[in-house]
Amino acid sequence: MRFLSMIRIEENTGQVPSERLMADMGKLIEEMTRAGVLLDTAGLRPTSDSTRVRLRNGKVSTTDGPFTETKEVIGGFALLEAGSKEEAIEHTKRFLAIHGDEWNLECEVRQLEEAGEGCGKG
Template identity: 75%
Template sequence: MSICAFPVRRMDKSWVQRTEILRCPGSATNRRDTTMRFLSVIRINENSGLQPSEQLMADMGKLMEEMTKAGVLLDTAGLTPTSNGVRVRLAGGKLSKVDGPFTETKEVLGGYALLEAKSKEEAIALTERFLRVHGDEWNIECEVRQLMERGPDFRCVA
């Protein structure tokens, strides 16, 4: 199952400090500020049988276009089913791999969005907008986590 069939333009990599104007959800004002990147990962039940409707895809496309123009959506994509995947594991110094599907897993990663936001709260609000587009028939969740960035001295900073 793919989450999005619409391409999203990748933004520039000036993540240390953005100087473009970003729109804050729920606010009519613009801001210039340092921002952080967040990964919003969608978890789905791959065996639910639900497929995105044409209306859902259109609504997601509009939301993604709006968020991309606002500079808060840097990248997004849906993932192919786990039957196309492979798990690679390192345990005890030995590598192993298991081909999908992963039947023991109830929820799987369905896609992701790379967000740029001023705060964790803003990243959560952006993710909530994405979830609301799905309506009542979907039973999905997203995990939002901040990316560790490398500063000018190449050390990881949160």
């Protein structure tokens, strides 16, 4: 089963990862990739570089960032291969724990619909 772990951040805190955090994260990413658990991961550019595309009542509109009304945003993701949701949560906990006490982060873990599942398919 595949899971998407999306990390939520407060974008305008000015907090940047230390060199040690980046090195530790690199080691964890390498370990999890070799184990076949981590399929892909990336950080996302700030909302000031993004555009929201919205469909409302059949009309499509776009809004350029930043989005000041949004406190927390998705700052990155990890695509995980896991045997269960609980296993995916444990992998996500490892990502968060590596950040230490100075970070306040939250991840949302969601299972991906596989071909033939969900979306009206049986």
